[in-house]
Amino acid sequence: MASLEDLPVTTLKGVGNALAGTLARLGITSLQDLLFHLPHRYEDRTRVIPMGSLRLGDTGVVEGTVMRADMVMGRRRSLQVTLRDDSGFLVMRFFHFSAAQKNQLTEGVRVRCYGEVRPGRAGFEFYHPEYQVNPPAMPPPGEATLTPVYPLTEGIQQPRVRSLCRQALGYLKRYPIPDWLPPSLLADYQLPDITSAVALVHAPPADAPVHLLMEGRHPAQQRLVMEELLAHQLSLLLVRQQIQQRQALPLLPGGDLTERFLDQLPFSLTPAQARVVADIRQDLSQPLPMLRLVQGDVGSGKTVVAALAALQAIGAGAQVALMAPTEILAEQHYQNFRQWLEPLGLEMVWLSGKVKGKARTEALGRLAEGKARLIIGTHALFQGDVLFERLGLVIIDEQHRFGVHQRLALRDKGAEGQRAPHQLIMTATPIPRTLAMSAYADLDTSVIDELPPGRKPIETIVIQDSRRDEVIERVRKACQSGRQAYWVCTLIEESEALQCQAAEVTAESLQERLPELRVGLVHGRLKAADKAAVMDRFKEGELDLLVATTVIEVGVDVPNASLIIVENPERLGLAQLHQLRGRVGRGEQASFCVLMYQAPLSQNGRARLQALRDSQDGFVIAEKDLEIRGPGEVLGTRQTGMMQFRLADFERDRDWIESVRTMAPSVMKDTRATEALVRRWLGERVRYGDV
Structure with missing residues (x-):
């Protein structure tokens, strides 16, 4: 028997090929798609x-x-x-x-x-x-209803979408929507069946409680919210299942590489690091691909954990790929790993988009022959000509900067072409627990939840731009006393060119005001080699003040830097500000972060800066960031494909997340129901598992 999924939108009166094409841009090709194109709010026109x-x-x-x-x-x-x-x-x-x-x-x-x-x-x-x-x-007061407001695309207006949805509702009697959830589950939560819920959300009856509908808390809306969150959870579990259908190389700890590495470290692992290393050791020993997310606040020592994972893989005869989203961060990893692994006699290669010609050919050759045991680079590692002799482990830093597609693209480079590599995902951007449970349902999570001993809290000062002269004086005093400082320029414009220009102007003006200081400049348009050269000079103490755009957000480690100035902090997200603040406080001395804002501050801007002033804890800050900005922005734009909900709202509906996580495995047992739910809510986007 035909279903709404089988009926094309052209079934409706007035929908020809042109309108069907416009609707397809909204992901609507069938009557079911249209009925699941839900109002995101209502207007009271009663x-x-x-x-x-x-x-x-x-x-x-x-x-x-x-x-x-x-x-x-x-x-x-x-x-x-x-x-x-x-x-x-x-x-x-x-x-x-x-x-x-x-x-x-x-x-x-x-x-x-x-x-x-x-x-x-x-x-x-x-x-x-x-x-x-x-x-x-x-209509009389008792008969008036709320007016739904739908998401639109160019070429179609609200009245047209409303009229099409009204027409589609007429088909529900003959073609009820299949309910894929067990009746007992709906009874437990006192939720209506799917057909009634969809009908009510598109056309609320006159006696429906207006305040509940306006807030998205009506039982019919909550029925749909629960199913949408469940579909997202199932889609990620399917990705996990797909990856784990392939075997991985069991990388059993062996040899003395790990012991030799730990002996040469000038510090001991914290208990949190040791716990996460044990999780990873256990995962790598299995013939199933590890899928683990390691979260750790700024400075918690994730890189050392990654190095220990890499050494276990190399000790077991496998190769390791480490990928970072920016040249600066990848370069930083390369320098750290070289310092740690070369004394152990291990060869590694570096690959980014800028490595070309003979150098590239040579690096790829050493990798394919198995001479290089570790490759570090940017997204250049995804390219087809990067071949491994025996890839066993992929480490990805700052995962939220890459899409799921890109993470999965590396799995086909696994050993013997058939085995999927183990995956270790690291992030210094703490992800709120609720968001991690939803956005990373395909990954096991470990948290490094303590900082190494001796890390001093950073004092955060919020100050208006009109006091710029005082701030410049503060930089002078810090640098004259033998310390170093960062000055970070941010612009509201997306244009990288304008950001770089602003940084250049700021660097010139600071050099004029502080002639006795050595001022360096780093921004996104500098060549990788020039950027690295400036960073090295700063690290070696040959520069006192480094003016930069937000390219220094992650991965830059200069223990002597004790002061960071961030201009226009109100234009950045909390997580990014927390990352920037983490560039200081890496040495023994007291450190300061000055947030220099332009008045007037919006309510949101004020709340963000206050949250940063109140807390040093990345996880507390991440929760606040989620509350203020919502999930799409917190995860970063690359990840938001999965987070663009039709009806669910992370803040309002967070209580569902734990329940959905609990019910997902039992729903997964019904393959037909799982596929139907994922198709209903994610449509074509579900194909990200098939990279």
Whole structure:
């Protein structure tokens, strides 16, 4: 029997090929897709508001008579329609309009419209409101319903989507939506069946509790939220299952590499590091691919943990690939690992997009022959000509900068072509627990939750840009006393060119103001070799002050740097600010982070800077960041493909996450249900498992 999934959108009246193409851009090709294109909010159009009682920023319905309609030739040509009711008047303004529209809105015509009140030349205005000419009577108060608002794409307007969804709802009696969840589960949580939930969310009845719908807490919405979160969880578990269907090389600890490495370290592992190393040792010994995420706050010693994992793999006769998202971070790893592993007689190679010609050919040859046991680089490691003799372990730093696709692309480079390499994912961006449970459901998680002894807390100072002279003096004093400092420039513009230009101007001006100091500059447009040369000079103490863009966010380790100034911190996320702050406090001396903001601060900006001032704990800061900015931004744009929910909201619905995690394994036992749920909610995006 046919289902809604089998009925194309062209089944509906008025949907030809052109409109079907527009809907496809929203991921809508079938009637089921359309019904799961859910309203993300509602508008209350159930009563007419007198024009005289409107305030700036109000949204609502007004109704009145057209007093006049004029073409206004300002900076942009517009159609200005003045409406009047018994209490006052209001202007509807259209910058895009047709002759037919102008002829329709003539003096004396009755109009009902919905919009947001904005200030205008002629008083309060609605820009491009939805309107009806000679509207029917408003339904009685007990029969009026909320109006759904849908996500749109170019080429389709709200009224059209509403009308299509109303048509599609008419098919539900003949084609109910299959309910893939066990009735007992729905009964436990007192949730409605899927067909009733979808019908109510698109067309709430007049007696539905308005406040619950407006907040997204109505049982019908929560039924859909739970299923959406479950579908995301299942999709990641499918990725895990797919990877683990392939065998891995069991990398049993052997030889004395680990002991020799630990003997040469000038410090002992913290108990947290030792615990995570034991987790990894156990995973690597299995014939199933390890899939482990290691989270650790800034300075918690993740790199040492990664080195111990690499040595276990190399000791067992396998090769290791370590991949980082930026040249600076990859270069930093390369220097650290070289310092640690070369004394143990291990050969390694470096590969980035900038390594070309003979150097590249040579590096690839040593890797393919198995002479190089470790390769470190950027996303250049994904390329087809990078071949391994026996790849057993892939270490990926700052995973959220790469997509799931890219992480999976390395699995086919495993030993003997058939075996998947073990994967160790590291991040210094602590991920809130709720988010980790959802976004990384395909990974086991270990947390390095303590800092090495001797790390002093960093004092964070929030100061207005108008006190710049005081801040410059502070830099002078710090550097004259033998310390070093960072000055980080951030710009709101996305353009890297503008950011680099700002950093250049700042470096010049600071050099003028501080002629006795040696000032260096690092930004994203410098060649890798030039960047590395400046960083080395700073590290060696040949520069006092390093002016940089946020390229120094991760991986830069200079123990003598005790002061960091961040300009315009209100433009960065909390996690990024916490990372930048972590560039100091790596030595014995007291360290300071100065956040120099531009007034006025938004409420959000104030909350972010206060959170940073109040806490040194990356996990506390990450929770606050999630609360303020939402999951897409916290994870970083590359990851958000998985996090663009239709209805679920991480803050509001976080209580579901634990329940969904518990119910997912039992739902996974029903392959048909699992595939149907993932297809329903993620559509084509589920294919990220098939890289």
